Amino acid sequence: MSTQTDTPCTVVRREDLVPVCPHCNTELPEIYARKPKGPFGIGRGFVFFCPHCRKVMGFGAQWYPFPG
Numbered sequence: 001m002s003t004q005t006d007t008p009c010t011v012v013r014r015e016d017l018v019p020v021c022p023h024c025n026t027e028l029p030e031i032y033a034r035k036p037k038g039p040f041g042i043g044r045g046f047v048f049f050c051p052h053c054r055k056v057m058g059f060g061a062q063w064y065p066f067p068g
């Protein structure tokens with residue numbers, strides 16, 4: 001019964017690796033993002049989703065939440 005929620009994590013930028021959609025297992029050289037509409041999305045930043053299956057992968061406050 002271990003959870004990784006509290007495990008310290010180091011962010012390593014790997015520009016040579018392509019993310020894979022957890023829903024359709026398609027490699028994603030690009031990820032779509034748009035401003036959410038409706039009562040939940042006003043001022044909440046972006047919603048990121050898969051270009052292939054369009055399932056939502058996450059939410060973010062900015063386009064590229066990486067330092068540097």
Ligand SMILES: [Zn+2]
Nearest residue numbers: 021024050053
């Ligand atoms: Zn997908």
